[in-house]
Amino acid sequence: MAGNSAHDIITLGHGSGGRLTSDLVRDIFLPHLSNPRLDVMGDAAWLPRVEGRLAMTTDGFVVSPRVFPGGDIGCLAVYGTVNDLAVGGAQPLALSASFILEEGLPIDELRRHAESMGNAARHCGVEVVTGDTKVVQRGHGDGLYIVTAGVGRLRDQPPTGAASLLSGDEVVVSGPIGDHGAVIAAIRNGMDPGLLKSDCGPVLPLVDALYSRGIMPRFLRDPTRGGLATVLSELAKEAGVTVELREADLPVRDEVRGVCDLLGLDPLFLACEGRMVAIVPAGQGSAAVAAMTGCPEGSGARIVGRIVARESGPVVMVTLYGGRRLYDTPASEPLPRIC
Numbered sequence: 001m002a003g004n005s006a007h008d009i010i011t012l013g014h015g016s017g018g019r020l021t022s023d024l025v026r027d028i029f030l031p032h033l034s035n036p037r038l039d040v041m042g043d044a045a046w047l048p049r050v051e052g053r054l055a056m057t058t059d060g061f062v063v064s065p066r067v068f069p070g071g072d073i074g075c076l077a078v079y080g081t082v083n084d085l086a087v088g089g090a091q092p093l094a095l096s097a098s099f100i101l102e103e104g105l106p107i108d109e110l111r112r113h114a115e116s117m118g119n120a121a122r123h124c125g126v127e128v129v130t131g132d133t134k135v136v137q138r139g140h141g142d143g144l145y146i147v148t149a150g151v152g153r154l155r156d157q158p159p160t161g162a163a164s165l166l167s168g169d170e171v172v173v174s175g176p177i178g179d180h181g182a183v184i185a186a187i188r189n190g191m192d193p194g195l196l197k198s199d200c201g202p203v204l205p206l207v208d209a210l211y212s213r214g215i216m217p218r219f220l221r222d223p224t225r226g227g228l229a230t231v232l233s234e235l236a237k238e239a240g241v242t243v244e245l246r247e248a249d250l251p252v253r254d255e256v257r258g259v260c261d262l263l264g265l266d267p268l269f270l271a272c273e274g275r276m277v278a279i280v281p282a283g284q285g286s287a288a289v290a291a292m293t294g295c296p297e298g299s300g301a302r303i304v305g306r307i308v309a310r311e312s313g314p315v316v317m318v319t320l321y322g323g324r325r326l327y328d329t330p331a332s333e334p335l336p337r338i339c
Helices: 019-033 073-087 109-126 179-189 204-211 227-239 254-263 285-293
Strands: 052-062 090-102 128-137 142-152 170-173 217-220 243-248 275-279 302-309 315-318 324-327
Touching: 019 109, 019 128, 052 073, 073 109, 073 142, 073 217, 090 109, 090 179, 109 128, 170 285, 179 254, 179 285, 217 227, 227 243, 227 275, 227 315, 227 324, 254 275, 254 315, 275 285, 275 324
Parallel strands: 090 128, 243 315
Antiparallel strands: 052 142, 090 142, 170 275, 170 302, 217 275, 243 302, 315 324
16 A cells, blocks of 8 residues: 555664665665765764864754744754854864654655755855664654754854943844744644744854954853843853843744734744844944944844943843833743654
């Protein structure tokens, strides 16, 4: 029957290490991820010699649904890993990817995700140099999970973090917040997202743009799970300061506000997957915005706040009407499995 053979769907045999596994690697992964280090098919990839210090990150991707407007689990796995290296002050060198496949996953879908990963890796100028595939029984894996790791060369002056924050430092975001979380929330609740798409994409060009302008950020982060408010709350607590935001300056699409109004969500707690928040020394915010807006990925960059002495909460937002709204770290992610 069509759709039930080893040629159409993932079977337990694809994880056995035998011919089906070899066929899967040869026919699905190598055509889209091929590069000299991966093509050797060794147990470990040999990387070029690198001068300086290395940075490393790891991540797991379990997003549901696996395909969404603006992206899928394949490109998300690459961009998410590259972004973590970028905001950590590193220039990405190589990625690894481990695929946890559920018995019954359509092979054509896996092929599309592999193609998406390859396109994203080329977009970022990085290679997936090693990988692994495992298969679990039907009902034990929800289709597909991807686990990645990334290695990068640390910049000479990486972000210095919470300990270096000073009152007056400016908070800059690279574009509208909450797009990814709003898309996932809409789809899960049977809503039509309309023209709204995930912001899934790379922030590396934004980091490069800052450094090329001579701007040395004190802090960089891609606000994924928990969104902008959670990232800034955690930072403020560590630094013993308050982040003061201005609601009038926060870039939020009307479509995102509409989803939030209907579902009782707050855009500040929704995940982004292609945005960056930067904290730069006082007086450098405008230069940081100019640097970011010179990149397609940062066309919506804005100064949204500043660092002030510790007040009643880690994050305080000055509302459109002059009030002050407090934000803190939530007990849990309002939308689990968004990445």
